[in-house]
Amino acid sequence: MDTPQLIATCWTTSGAARPGDPSEVSPHSAFARIDAVARGGWAGLGLAHEDLAAIRRTTGFRAVADHARAAGLEHVEVELVTDWWRGDGDWRDRWALLLEAAEVFGSPVVKAGTAFGPAWDDLEPLVGPLRRLGSEAADHGTRVALEPLPFAAVSSLPAGADLVRRVDHPAVGLAVDHWHVVRAGTGLDELARALTPEQVFQVELDDADAEPVGTLFEDTRDRRRYCGEGAHDVPGFLRVLHDLGFRGPWGVEILSEEHRAADLDTGLRRARDTAPACFEAAFGA
Numbered sequence: 001m002d003t004p005q006l007i008a009t010c011w012t013t014s015g016a017a018r019p020g021d022p023s024e025v026s027p028h029s030a031f032a033r034i035d036a037v038a039r040g041g042w043a044g045l046g047l048a049h050e051d052l053a054a055i056r057r058t059t060g061f062r063a064v065a066d067h068a069r070a071a072g073l074e075h076v077e078v079e080l081v082t083d084w085w086r087g088d089g090d091w092r093d094r095w096a097l098l099l100e101a102a103e104v105f106g107s108p109v110v111k112a113g114t115a116f117g118p119a120w121d122d123l124e125p126l127v128g129p130l131r132r133l134g135s136e137a138a139d140h141g142t143r144v145a146l147e148p149l150p151f152a153a154v155s156s157l158p159a160g161a162d163l164v165r166r167v168d169h170p171a172v173g174l175a176v177d178h179w180h181v182v183r184a185g186t187g188l189d190e191l192a193r194a195l196t197p198e199q200v201f202q203v204e205l206d207d208a209d210a211e212p213v214g215t216l217f218e219d220t221r222d223r224r225r226y227c228g229e230g231a232h233d234v235p236g237f238l239r240v241l242h243d244l245g246f247r248g249p250w251g252v253e254i255l256s257e258e259h260r261a262a263d264l265d266t267g268l269r270r271a272r273d274t275a276p277a278c279f280e281a282a283f284g285a
Helices: 030-039 049-057 061-070 091-105 124-139 157-167 178-183 188-194 216-222 234-243 257-261 264-283
Strands: 006-008 044-048 075-081 109-112 143-146 172-177 200-205 250-252
Touching (some): 006 264, 030 044, 030 061, 044 049, 049 061, 049 075, 049 091, 061 075, 061 091, 091 109, 091 124, 109 124, 109 172, 109 200, 124 143, 157 172, 157 188, 172 178, 178 216, 188 234, 250 264, 257 264
Parallel strands (some): 006 250, 075 109, 172 200, 200 250
C-alpha cells in the first residue's frame, strides 16, 4: 500500500477547545494550526464551524486557503451542520458558512450530524431533508458526509448506511469514524456488510479503551486513544475500508484530556506517528 495521506481533523489541532464548551474556538489561530500541520508532515487539516465563523470575521477564508496552499497542504475539511431536518432556522446560517468555506477551500465534503439523545426508530423523517442538503451541497461543488454517533438519532453505521440508501443522492454519503463504530457495538464483519463503496466519503482513525468511562459523550470527548494504543482492531478496520475501495485521505481524530494537555506540535507528532504503525500492521511495510 502507498504511504497514506493523513489529515489532522479539527479537534486534533484545536488545543484546549472541547466539543460542547460555551466556546469551541481554538486558542490556536488557523495560521498556527496550518504551520504546525505542515511541519508535522500531514496532508491537510480540518476546521470546525465556530473557528470558521471567527476566520470569516477576521482574516477571511481566502487568506487561510492561500496560507494552506503555500504550506503544501492539499486538504482543508469543514464541519459540522446540525438541525438540518428542522426546516428553516438558525442552522441555515451555519450551513451557509460551511458552504462558503467549502467553496473557498475546495473541500470535497461538509460533515453533518444529528440530534444527541436516543436513537430514532424511524429515520424516514430525515430522508427528504438530507436529500435537500445534498442537492444544496452539490450546487456549491461539494458533498455531505453524515456521521452516525452512538449517542445520537442516527446511532450506528448500519443505520446511517440504510438512511443514505433511502436518500439516494450522489452528494450524500457517510463519515466513518472508528471510535463511533466500536462504541456503537458494530463489528467489522457487520460494518463490511452494511457499507457500499460509494457511500464512504470520509474515514477517521483513533482508538478507544475496552469499555467507555462516563457517558459516551464524555468518553468520546475526553478519553480517545491514539491509533493502536487502545483495545480495538484498528488494522482490521483499515482493511475493511480498503477492501471497500477507500484510499484516503484518512483523518486522524484525537480528542482526549491527554492530547489537549500536550503542546500543538507534540500532540500532532504523536497522532501522526502512531497511525502508520496501524497501516503497517494491516497491509505490511
